[in-house]
Amino acid sequence: MTDPETPPTLEELLERYATLRDTIQGLETEKEELGRHIKAALEGGGHAETELYRAVLKVSRRVEYPLERFREVFGDVAALEVASIDKKKAEALAQAGDLDAELLKELAQVRETQALVLLPKTR
Template sequence: MTNPHLTDLLDRYATLRDTILGLEAERDQLGAELKAALLDGETVQTDLYRAELRTSTTIEYPLDRFRECFGDAATLEVATIDRKKADRLATAGDLDADTLANLAVKKPRAQSLVLTQVRA
């Protein structure tokens, strides 16, 4: 028999999750409309907030230039394997898929609470 307290917790959790999902969808839609307007040169401000666009950037080091500057040992030291690229190479037949699968190490990152809808 299910603990009534846990049932109440699950009901509240599901309600909050559904509410948040709806709010996030609305936020995303409003954000898209605001971004489009700002990209068109519009400006918008309230008493509390001013909307502006900022560009996020990432820094990458070109492999060949990094290798020229720092050598093979340093390049190998900082290199990472791109799982998606490796999977594409295996799919294309450039890498042995079985060997790649046997090489894989799964590391847990986080546990998620997943709700599955129950039919009444």
């Protein structure tokens, strides 16, 4: 057993770090796999809860504009201006009247992602 008064060596610190890293990576892999199974069951209408948590799917949406189609509709200058910009800037151009707001709205694509969320049951 090591002496509590003696600080660990660099090799001992590295060994502990590597052990923790490997453990965390293994746990993360297992957690992701379990999450995939739970999400699939919830998507199929399943219900899962423990004494402390209830599993729900949280849906988030992100609007994107496909670059080539955006360029076809609004031209090179507008595409260049918003190509490395988020939807807020494209919508700002539409609000300013530089882009047709209705065409921009029609061009929008909404992407959904689902995240598994554990809701505490004791609130």
